[in-house]
Amino acid sequence: MTSTHSRARRAGFAAFVGTTIEWYDFYVYATAAALVFGPLFFPSDDPLAETAAAFATFAVAFLVRPLGGIVFGHIGDKLGRRVSLVITLLLMGVATVLVGCLPTYADIGIAAPILLIALRALQGLAVGGEWGGAVLMSVEHAPEKSKTFYGGFTQLGNPAGALLASGVFAIMSRGGETFIIDGGWRIPFIASIVLIGVGLWVRYRVEESPVFASKVEGRKQSMPLAFALRANWLPILLGIGLLPISTGGYYLATTFATAYATGETVALSEQLILDAMTVASFVEFLVTLPIAWLGDRWGRKNIMYIGLVTSVLTFAPFLLVMPGRIEPAVFLLASLVRVAMSATYAPIAAILAQMFRPQARYTSIALAYGVGAAVWAGFSPWFATQLIAWTGSVWSVIAMFTGMAVLAGICTRLAPQHSDEAPVTASFTPRTDTRTNRLP
Template sequence: MTTHLPPAQEFSHKRALRAGFASFVGTAIEFYDFYVYATAAALVFPALFFPEGDPFLAVLSSFGIYAVGFFARPFGAIVFGHIGDRLGRRLSLMLTLVLMGVGTALVGVLPTYALVGIWAPILLVILRIAQGLAIGGEWGGAVLMSVENAPDKYKGFYGSFPQLGNPMGALLAAGIFSLLTIGGDDFLMNGGWRIPFLLSIVLIGVGFWVRYAVEETPVFQEEAKRWKEEGVKPELPLKIAIKNNWRQMLLAMGLIPISTGGYYIVTTFATSYATDPGISDINMPENTFLNVLSIAALCELISTLFIGALSDRIGRKRTFAIALVGTSLLAIPMFLSLEGDQLWLVFLLFAAVRVVMNGTWAPMASVLSQMFAPDSRQTSLSFSYSLGNAIWAGLSPLVATALYGLTGSIWSVIGMLAAMAALSLVCLAFAPQRKDYIFDPKTVAVPTPDEQTPDVQK
């Protein structure tokens, strides 16, 4: 077995920063679109799209449609992963941005149940599927745009740039709904909820312009060059992913319960738990709890790059593990604080949980991307992440709500979080990490059988 190495390229922080910023802007916009729906699913959609019957069942129905977007993600991962692995990460990112923007803006003009009856939730499902397809292809491409522009020693830091999009999108979504609820629920319920969806049109235009100016990643350019020079016609990325990467993909799915599903438990489920009298008797004002989420998202946003840089220093897997344990422990006082009358403690603990949980999110881009070889990396990464999201994030608010409804105790939800963290720790221990040698081929090491790449010729 001989190892073929690409010629070394000079690393440019300027280019890496430009790619990281483009990834951040795009993911921020797409996550904003996704979280606008998530917030509306908790606050508005049960009454406007499912007005008949038990309020508790209306919330479950709203979260059910919310979950549909997650189950559409794997299909988006296949379609846009193929485009990214064969035509370039850059093209796939521009297409996902447009699809997400159109889907979100159209939600803003949907008629409600009172106007068109059953067609209202049906149309909502269709547009939610469009959102899911877009975000399924978005995250993997954005991650690789950042990670593949950096050498191994900086992958944690630059890989955290697209991760900034999650808290920024959540901050924008929670912030605008907080503003809309200042004067009470009447304005929000009488059409004000449409404003955040329609704003997406402007944001998508900005994101498309930023991404259009970014170069393709050097890792993909090297792969495309090799295919051309060797006359290689590569197999379908999905076929390669299933044949060569199925173990890593299963491990990747098991790595993300807390950073995906846990996140939605402490945001979407917590919103209903804290504010909806049909769910619990806490009955916190919606505006107050949205302010809690806004401050928590801001703290997460500020901490992301620091945690990414820290993961390069102490180890990305070690950072991940510490965060899993910390999140499980802090979730206990966080949920219990909602039952007290110390509002400052609620703000503090929700912010603390989001920062600690960020230790699973900030380094996740680099950890997951380096589990796969470049020839099917976007497909393998996007599909495993999206399918994992469908299971963990798509179902977590629904399962958490059902658990609480069955037991009447928030401890059932806390126990669910702890079990998810335990699974992640096991998968993290077995997750392989490989290196790209674009910037420093002298660091080459012979890959294990599971990590063999197209650069390894038998």
Template sequence: MNRPAQAQPKRAAAAAFIGTMIEWYDFYIYATAAALVFGQLFFPSTDALFSTMAAFGTFAVGFFARPLGGIIFGHVGDRIGRKKSLVITLLMMGVVTVCIGLLPTYAQIGVAAPVLLILLRIVQGIAVGGEWGGAVLMAGEHAPKGRRNFFASFAQLGSPAGLILSLLAFSAVTRLPEADLMSWGWRLPFLASSLLLIVGLMIRLGVNESPEFLDDKAKAEHARSVPGHTEQAPVVEVLKTAWRPLLLCIGANTLGIAGVYFTNTFMIAYTTQQLSLPRSLILECLFVVSVIQFCIQPAAAWIAEKIGATRFLALVATLAMASPYPMFVLVSSGEPGKIILGIALAVICMASFYAVIAGFVSGMFATRVRYTAISLAYQVCGAVAGGLTPLIGTWLAHTYAGQWWPMAAFYTLIAGTSLVCVLALARRHAAANDLEMAGVTQPR
């Protein structure tokens, strides 16, 4: 049953926020566990580097599965409905996360433990791969005219909220005695996902289908009645007619995806292993930073709405290129206040970019293929930039032990990639709009 239309923009934004918060909570607790305990539990070795790299390897596997999720649920979302796709992904994510919390370790069942972990991680990656695009579109396509970027930012706000919940959960369990943490304590954050799943489903089921999707679906059904009409699968149409903006959107997402796993997942491993800081200290610092991120993102989306998304994204990406150098200097001090300030400098730039980029890239594609296109862009970027960033950071930290500049240069490269691609997308979009005004149609 459809709810009153006038309440739907806010309801859709709230549902996008709550749903993605739960999905990202599930994803981030895996990331935190990979940095802290999975190496010892599922990949025991006398070489700590091998265990950490193996654990981050399973983390990367989930990213590599995400493009598949984007294709599968992009098709569902573009052909059957955004809402149906989002309900399925939320169910998948919640069930898999609980299963990880119940999984026996290597000490209990041997090599079957890491194999099962990898399989569950793949399913988790597929679920997240289908989630993001739908949440962005449900919020953005319900938005009042001219406010797509701001409303779409609520789906992005779920990321820091999920991170806050995950850090709270692991901050609590890491205070347990080491033996308790390694035997049963690490499981609690995963099992708690079952409660969040129930809340998320109740909220998500209360939102109407996207009005833009329903309008486009009616047009598509009319087109199918025309003799000789042929219809391609959304992924085929995107790869044939919109591969150039797709590649640029992949690059544009780099800072928002790789940046968060650099400042959070990799930074946990770096500070605890290279700087020998207590796990509880870095988790507490990251919690404060994640609260700052949560507050910054809505403000960033509002500012971008006032000055223009392209100008705003270019500005914060440029600042992000410079941010890792003071970050590493301050983090290397080992003092809580300086650690928070250092990571916050980088995160403020990254989070401001992340808040706005979703609405920006969603405007680059036609409604009929939009779910598939933005999901592919985000998830392919996630597979490459997100999945590999903790691995590359860990390798650089061990190769250049005692030196932080190679890791800072790597982060600058991440931000620079997004800057170049955003500017290229803006020029391409402006040119396409000029052609449309002149009466010339051109594939986006």
């Protein structure tokens, strides 16, 4: 048991480091899209149109993520999780550094946004294969009774990456009103090259997933995608339905909230909202693993239900308090909504991983998460911006958020949970782990 936990800790740490770097790269782009990419790459007489265009390029990565899940899921199911994860880390790093080197619209005209969209698509391709593999490396190394906790190490990379990204921009906002837009925005992108080197070193030191080695090796599918669509189509659909708040809601509370707060209607200072998001990311970082630990004690689904309800109850006042410009309230609610969302995000790694059979599991989880992120996260900031333009009220966004939470709750209720400790059979049909599949 001790050696099992030791391997699980190493795998969990490697997953944490890798996903931190991947999400840092992703959130650096998201923050830049909310603050400066509109006027730099999509200049217009209408500031709202600039922001909407920047968010549209943000959505491109999510549209490509299912393709990344298919490509790297195939590699991960055929050659191993570690091989796929090394490739995705390199791809993300190269794309991010190149974004930091791009000329703007003022320099090369229409070619600038085209190149930006192409590099954003490469980021999406990398993340589409990254998350599923990192989840499986941490969850499949973990003992059955601790899968939610060790899966939380993968999820810990999200707030850590967000903390690094928003922290760097918060520091740069102190360089003067025009420092970021005058070229400071390039610094976080180019600095990613250092993180990539660290991530590759850590990932090369972790052994392959024991579930892949013992249950799949020698019985691998020649076409993992075909097997996934044939045998796992219903869990894949439920997995997509699980994700509205864990993915889309998260970007509403971060990327959209940043743009809304700094827009003409609310007009909070960039420094204030970036400071609030940095503090919120730090708070989320602190609570993610304890919440994942509770998932193994109280039932991972029960934690998900708590997170869905409390996310709605904190997201609404977070948006409503902004026009009042009460700074302590903005800081408090930015953190509270991230704590609530941690309860929808921390257990999702174990929930999704245990929804699928060992065969084609990488492809299945990457496809579910990639399509779910494309549907929910890719368009949420853009659609929320449009809702405010159409209705003139932030209540429309709150209503959308609430509907997303209801759907996630229903799909959580229906999601199956399997055990990796079940005997291997020719059909690879796992038994249900009733302890981790508690239903209220």
